[in-house]
Amino acid sequence: MDDLRLKRQVCFALYAASRAVTGLYRPALERLGLTYPQYLVMLVLWEHGESSVKDLGAALMLDSGTLSPLLKRLETVGYLARRRDPADERSVLIGLTPRGEALRGEAATVPTTVARASGMAAKELSALRDTLVALTEAVTATAAHQTDGVRR
Amino acid sequence: MDDLRLKRQVCFALYAASRAVTGLYRPALERLGLTYPQYLVMLVLWEHGESSVKDLGAALMLDSGTLSPLLKRLETVGYLARRRDPADERSVLIGLTPRGEALRGEAATVPTTVARASGMAAKELSALRDTLVALTEAVTATAAHQTDGVRR
DNA sequence: TCACATTTGATTGTGCACAACTGAATCGTG
DNA sequence: CACGATTCAGTTGTGCACAATCAAATGTGA
Numbered sequence: 496m497d498d499l500r501l502k503r504q505v506c507f508a509l510y511a512a513s514r515a516v517t518g519l520y521r522p523a524l525e526r527l528g529l530t531y532p533q534y535l536v537m538l539v540l541w542e543h544g545e546s547s548v549k550d551l552g553a554a555l556m557l558d559s560g561t562l563s564p565l566l567k568r569l570e571t572v573g574y575l576a577r578r579r580d581p582a583d584e585r586s587v588l589i590g591l592t593p594r595g596e597a598l599r600g601e602a603a604t605v606p607t608t609v610a611r612a613s614g615m616a617a618k619e620l621s622a623l624r625d626t627l628v629a630l631t632e633a634v635t636a637t638a639a640h641q642t643d644g645v646r647r
Numbered sequence: 648m649d650d651l652r653l654k655r656q657v658c659f660a661l662y663a664a665s666r667a668v669t670g671l672y673r674p675a676l677e678r679l680g681l682t683y684p685q686y687l688v689m690l691v692l693w694e695h696g697e698s699s700v701k702d703l704g705a706a707l708m709l710d711s712g713t714l715s716p717l718l719k720r721l722e723t724v725g726y727l728a729r730r731r732d733p734a735d736e737r738s739v740l741i742g743l744t745p746r747g748e749a750l751r752g753e754a755a756t757v758p759t760t761v762a763r764a765s766g767m768a769a770k771e772l773s774a775l776r777d778t779l780v781a782l783t784e785a786v787t788a789t790a791a792h793q794t795d796g797v798r799r
Numbered sequence: 800t801c802a803c804a805t806t807t808g809a810t811t812g813t814g815c816a817c818a819a820c821t822g823a824a825t826c827g828t829g
Numbered sequence: 830c831a832c833g834a835t836t837c838a839g840t841t842g843t844g845c846a847c848a849a850t851c852a853a854a855t856g857t858g859a
Binding site for chain 2: 836837838839840841846847
């Protein structure tokens with residue numbers, strides 16, 4: 496018989512922690528006019544420059560159903576520009592406008608501000624991050640394997 | 648200057664892991680006719696029995712804006728019943744129907760099935776859970792402290 | 800080359816999250 | 830008791846997530 500007590504569930508701990516930490520970002524990001532997923536998109540673009548919707552989706556594990564309207568909103572407020580890839584007309588390239596690029600400076604202090612508010616040491620946080628990345632990789636590998644198994 | 652690289656962000660690791668693990672639950676929960684947040688509500692009710700919306704919200708860190716429509720859906724499919732608290736007419740008590748209670752047996756194998764699919768050892772998972780709980784507590788304490796500070 | 804499969808991004812529909820607000824019930828203080 | 834403040838659940842509006850589907854562009858093999 497399995498243990499169904501809420502406090503024993505790793506899944507709930509993850510779900511609760513993710514929402515709590517996102518909430519910690521909210522006030523800082525509100526000042527930048529960004530939601531949390533929008534901020535993640537900006538992180539990718541600041542780091543890698545112009546990217547296809549596909550590449551953004553791969554980096555953030557999001558599909559076009561989530562990204563398309565999100566990118567449209569960021570385009571409307573003037574942080575992004577989109578253009579077709581001349582080499583492959585199926586692909587759409589998302590780039591930063593000057594305003595979007597300029598936002599990077601304002602965002603620079605966000606991570607350490609939040610990290611400090613988290614009440615955990617930097618070493619502890621990076622250990623946690625590594626564990627979470629390993630978990631995510633294990634889980635996505637399992638999920639991919641399962642769907643493969645079903646299909647074959 | 649802060650590090651804005653995506654892979655360095657604990658927040659993204661949390662966000663990605665939470666969604667990946669939720670996705671691992673999805674096929675199992677689909678067989679029970681539950682979404683992941685609906686499953687969490689059922690966990691609380693199986694463990695504590697009839698509870699007010701307020702108590703469900705406290706346990707899951709969700710407000711009535713999320714819970715009200717979710718509970719209405721679970722009531723519609725016949726897992727829950729709601730009644731006013733005779734001792735306090737503001738409060739609504741959510742209880743399990745026989746069908747909702749019976750679902751517990753079918754859900755019993757879900758956690759270990761998912762844990763196995765996660766590819767992590769039980770000891771590692773419980774250590775991760777404890778770290779996440781500590782992080783959530785630290786973050787919510789900070790958030791509460793901040794809003795207190797603003798109000799005063 | 801041509802028929803067919805695959806890739807890419809967009810759209811539609813459902814169900815959370817969360818802020819802001821509403822109305823009813825209850826509480827607290829004078 | 831009275832009455833303003835608070836609590837509680839619900840509603841509205843916005844923005845994700847994600848499944849399912851679509852159309853256009855591209856790839857592939859006979």
